[in-house]
C-alpha cells in the first residue's frame with residue numbers, strides 16, 4: 001500500500017523535515033525504545049523507589065504509506081509508546097528516527113517544526129477538543145501556530161470537506177456534535193498541516209459500533225488521498241486487522257510478535273497472541289464449535305515488577321522448565337516477515353508443545369479481550 005506523500009500545505013513554510021533518510025529507509029524507525037516512569041516516595045526528598053517500565057525496549061519500523069497496528073491489553077504501554085515517538089513523553093532510552101531525523105536530537109524549536117509532520121488522533125475526541133473553541137478556531141489554531149500564510153478560512157472549509165463535515169460546522173462548538181462527528185473534527189485538526197505520520201490512539205473505541213466503520217473508512221480514504229502513514233493503536237483486534245498492513249502485539253511494555261495482518265490471523269505464533277486470537281468468536285458455526293479457547297492463569301503482572309526471563313512466563317500455558325523463567329527471548333525473525341519473542345515458537349507451531357490442561361480449565365481467566 002505504498003503511496004506517495006501528500007502535497008505540502010499551500011502557503012505553509014517548510015516542506016518535509018530535512019531528513020537524511022536513506023533510499024528505502026522506513027518513514028519511522030524505532031530502536032530499543034524505553035519509557036520508565038520513576039515512582040517517587042517521601043514528601044521532601046522524593047526518593048525514587050522503583051520504575052514503571054511502561055515501554056521496555058521496543059524496535060519497530062513503519063514504511064511510508066503503511067499502517068502499523070499495535071494491539072495488547074490495557075496498560076501494556078501502547079499509548080506511552082505512541083507519545084514517546086512524538087516526544088510527548090521523554091524516552092528513557094533508545095532512538096526514534098522520523099524520515100531519517102533523530103527525534104531525540106531536536107531542540108525545542110526543531111521539535112515544534114517536526115511535529116507538523118507527525119500528529120496524533122486521540123481516543124476521546126471531546127477530551128482533546130477545547131469546549132469553548134468553535135470548530136473554526138480549533139482548526140485554525142495549528143495553521144496560525146505554524147505560520148500558514150494562505151486563507152485560513154478557506155483551508156478550514158477544505159479540511160471539513162475532507163473529513164465529510166458541512167462547511168457550516170465551522171461555526172459550531174464540539175458539544176453540538178455527535179461522537180463520530182467530533183472524531184471527524186479531531187482528524188481534521190490532525191491533518192490540518194498535511195502531516196506524513198498520524199498516530200491514532202484508539203481512534204474508534206469510544207464510538208458506537210455502527211459509527212466505528214465510518215471513521216475507519218474515513219481514515220483509509222484520507223490515507224489514499226494524502227499518502228498518510230499510520231500507527232493505529234487499538235484493543236480491538238477486528239479494527240486493527242481491517243486497517244493494518246503489519247501488526248505488532250505488545251505485552252507488558254514489549255513487542256512479543258509482529259507479522260503482516262493476514263499472516264498473524266492465519267497463524268499466530270506467540271502463546272500470548274494465540275490466547276488473544278482464541279478469544280475471538282468465529283462467524284462460521286461449525287468452525288466456532290471446534291474453537292478451543294486458551295485461558296490464562298494468573299493476574300497480569302505489574303509493569304513495576306516485570307517477571308524475569310520471558311515476561312509472559314507467569315501466565316503462559318506453553319511454558320517449559322526452566323528456560324522460560326531464566327532466559328529472556330529476543331524478538332527474532334522466525335521466518336521472513338514473522339517476528340516472535342518465544343524460545344519455543346517452532347515447537348508450538350508444529351504442535352510438539354501443547355498448552356497445559358489448565359489452559360482449558362473453566363476457573364482460569366480469559367485473556368484481556370479485545371474490547372475490554
Ligand SMILES: Nc1ncnc2c1ncn2[C@@H]1O[C@H](COP(=O)(O)OP(=O)(O)OP(=O)(O)O)[C@@H](O)[C@H]1O
Nearest residue numbers: 037052054073074075076077078079080081235303
Ligand atoms: N505519566 C505516567 N506516570 C507513571 N506511570 C504511567 C504514566 N503514564 C502511563 N503510566 C503507566 O504505564 C503503563 C502503560 O500505560 P499506557 O497508558 O501506555 O498503556 P495502554 O496500553 O495505552 O493502556 P490502555 O489500553 O488502557 O490505554 C501503565 O501501567 C500506566 O499506569
Ligand code: SF4
Nearest residue numbers: 310313316324342343
Ligand atoms: S518463551 Fe516460554 S513462557 Fe515465553 S511465550 Fe514462549 S513458551 Fe511461553
Ligand SMILES: [Mg+2]
Nearest residue numbers: 078079080201
Ligand atoms: Mg492507551
